[in-house]
Amino acid sequence: MFENLKPQPADKILALMQMYREDPRDHKIDLGVGVYKNAEGITPVMRAVKAAERRILEEQETKAYTGLAGDPAYADVMIDLILGSSVPRGNIAAVATPGGTGACRQAFEMIRMANPSARVFVSDPTWPNHLSILSYLGIEVVPYRYFDDATRGVDFDGMITDLKTAKAGDVVLLHGCCHNPTGANLNLVQWQEVVNVINDLGLVAMIDIAYQGFGDGLEEDAQATRLVASSVKRCLIAASCSKNFGIYRERTGLLMAVSDDPAQTALNQATLAFLNRQNYSFPPDHGARVVTTILNDETLRADWFAELEDVRLSMLGLRRQLADELQRFSGSDRFGFIAQHRGMFSRLGAAPELVEKLRKDHGIYMVGDSRLNIAGLNAATVPILAKAIVEVGV
Ligand code: LMR
Numbered sequence: 267m268f269e270n271l272k273p274q275p276a277d278k279i280l281a282l283m284q285m286y287r288e289d290p291r292d293h294k295i296d297l298g299v300g301v302y303k304n305a306e307g308i309t310p311v312m313r314a315v316k317a318a319e320r321r322i323l324e325e326q327e328t329k330a331y332t333g334l335a336g337d338p339a340y341a342d343v344m345i346d347l348i349l350g351s352s353v354p355r356g357n358i359a360a361v362a363t364p365g366g367t368g369a370c371r372q373a374f375e376m377i378r379m380a381n382p383s384a385r386v387f388v389s390d391p392t393w394p395n396h397l398s399i400l401s402y403l404g405i406e407v408v409p410y411r412y413f414d415d416a417t418r419g420v421d422f423d424g425m426i427t428d429l430k431t432a433k434a435g436d437v438v439l440l441h442g443c444c445h446n447p448t449g450a451n452l453n454l455v456q457w458q459e460v461v462n463v464i465n466d467l468g469l470v471a472m473i474d475i476a477y478q479g480f481g482d483g484l485e486e487d488a489q490a491t492r493l494v495a496s497s498v499k500r501c502l503i504a505a506s507c508s509k510n511f512g513i514y515r516e517r518t519g520l521l522m523a524v525s526d527d528p529a530q531t532a533l534n535q536a537t538l539a540f541l542n543r544q545n546y547s548f549p550p551d552h553g554a555r556v557v558t559t560i561l562n563d564e565t566l567r568a569d570w571f572a573e574l575e576d577v578r579l580s581m582l583g584l585r586r587q588l589a590d591e592l593q594r595f596s597g598s599d600r601f602g603f604i605a606q607h608r609g610m611f612s613r614l615g616a617a618p619e620l621v622e623k624l625r626k627d628h629g630i631y632m633v634g635d636s637r638l639n640i641a642g643l644n645a646a647t648v649p650i651l652a653k654a655i656v657e658v659g660v
Contacts, residue, residue, distance in 0.1 A: 278394055279633055286631045294629035295651065297642040300446065300610050301514060302577055305644045312512045314570035318559035326555075331548050334539035336362025340554040343561035344520045347484075348475060348505055352492035358524050359534035361542055362549040364517035366476045366506025367395060372521045372541050373472055373502040374403050377437055379537070384470070386437045387429060389413075391613075391635060393446045393474070396439065408432070413448045418603035418615050420450045426459060434468035440494070442475030442503075443487035444609020447637035451481070451608055457490045461497045471501035479510040479574045480581065481608035500525045507557050509610070510574055516553030577641075581610065584643050591652035601655075611637050616660040628654040636660075 282298040301309050335341065341360040349358070363369040377384050386405055388396055389412035400407050408431075411424030429438060440460065445451050452460065464471050471494050478487045495501055500523070507518040523534040542549055560566045585605050592601035604612050614636040616624075624630040630651060632638040643651060 275398075277398065282631055282633060285625075289629060289631075291629040293650075295631065295642065295647050297630065297632045297638040297640075297651075300509070300639055300641075302509065302512065302581075302610070302641040303644075304580075307644070309512065309514070312570060312573050314560045314566045314573065315511060315513060315556055317566055317569075318556045318563075321559060322552075322555055332362075332551050334542045334548060335360065335535065336549045336554055337551065337558065339562070340558045341520060343558050344505060344507075345522065347561060348478065348488055348503065348520075348522075349492055349495055349524075350485075350488065352496040353524055354528065356528040357526065357531060358522050359531050359538055360520055360522045361535075361538040362551075362554050363504075363519040363521050363542070364546065364550055365508055366474065366504055366519040367399075368517065368546075368549070369504035369506070369519040369521040370396065370474060371399055372538065372545070373504050374399055374405060375541050375545075376502065376523065376537060377470070377472075378403055378405055379541075381435050384435050384437055385432070386439055386472070387432055387469075388439045389425075389441065389445070391447055392439065392441075396474070408436075410438075412445075413450060413613060415615055418448075418450065418613065419606070420452055420456070422452070422456055422459075426463060429460065429463045429469075430467070432463075432467055432469050435470065436467075437470045437472050437502075438464060439472045439474065440490075442473045442478070442491040444477035444481045444611070446476065446609070447611050447613055447633065447635060449607030449609055449612040449640075450603075452490065454489060454493065457493055458497075461494055464494075464498050468499075471498045473501065473503045475503065476506040477509050477609045478505070480578055480610055483578070484510075484571065484574065495524050498526075500530075507553060511553070511557055511560070511570070513553045513556060516556070517550050518553030518557060581640050584640050584645075584648060585612070587645065587648045588640070588643065588652060591649050592655060595652050595656040610639055610641050612640060613637050614655070614660060616655075616658075620658050620660055623658045624654055627658070630654055 279299050286296045385408050387408045387410050390409035410428035411421045414421035473491050475491050481487045503522040505520045508514040560570050589605040616636040618634050621636050
């Protein structure tokens with residue numbers, strides 16, 4: 267049987283991570299996988315996470331199963347964090363999932379179950395694993411224009427034109443904030459236009475929100491998701507705590523199915539629980555419990571928020587510094603977009619050969635489509651990167 271297996275395509279982000287690990291050069295710089303690093307190159311455990319873990323260690327009395335949806339208290343705090351009061355709680359079904367990837371996977375499965383002929387419209391480009399999971403599940407993918415290579419901003423006219431080709435029941439996958447891989451985002455007026463297209467054509471919205479708090483602020487980054495969730499008939503929201511709580515390896519995510527008809531919620535909830543049972547039974551609990559402990563405790567929540575703000579502001583500072591250094595080395599303003607982008611990533615817009623040259627000649631690792639992880643930089647490496655970018659001829 268095993269001899270029938272065929273090698274599967276490598277995930278390009280994870281393959282790059284491996285190449286970086288194997289590179290013996292001391293001066294190498296990792297701008298690949300989306301993991302936050304502080305100025306010392308460390309991905310620290312956040313203070314509030316440590317405190318919550320200590321508390322759980324002391325106070326937890328059982329490791330018995332939770333429920334198929336995970337602990338309802340976790341869903342409550344996450345719904346509050348992401349949606350605030352924009353949607354009545356009775357309209358939301360929610361389950362804990364193993365990370366944001368687990369939430370995406372369950373969402374795609376629910377889509378396929380509800381409408382096997384639904385196509386999923388994805389931004390061009392999008393996170394490569396969206397494409398990989400959709401293709402694995404046999405769901406048809408339709409790319410919509412998103413990134414404008416000339417301005418390094420959003421090609422909004424192209425996006426709307428492409429979305430208008432969708433048919434009732436098709437799904438539009440959107441990044442709630444901090445678009446991965448480009449860093450280019452819609453403004454709220456543009457989000458409203460997207461909502462109008464979704465409603466006019468009877469489409470289903472799906473939002474992947476993995477970087478809340480990494481862009482313009484915790485509340486600000488949730489605004490688009492709130493707008494969509496409160497204005498469309500139905501939507502799916504896949505959320506991740508990997509980044510904003512720094513609990514990457516704990517695999518902590520949430521999938522919500524929001525409907526404007528509360529009578530639908532019980533069936534949505536049962537379907538999500540069924541899908542959890544089929545795929546892994548009970549979702550992981552530790553990360554979810556940490557998040558619940560933090561968000562339900564005023565002091566821990568305030569400290570978490572303060573640290574998250576430090577992370578966000580440090581990335582904004584690095585963006586500004588990189589844009590300035592690039593201007594200094596290139597003598598032009600053509601890299602100003604880096605300061606405008608938001609979140610962990612920016613797409614530089616460099617040809618794959620130049621990305622390769624940066625890796626070979628300078629030991630600088632970014633994803634082949636020229637996505638760079640801003641959080642992989644520090645004040646000392648920014649000028650090195652800027653000089654190399656200009657030197658290779660981006
Ligand atoms: C990324 O885009 O680098 C992160 O979301 C990590 C991953 O799993 O790909």
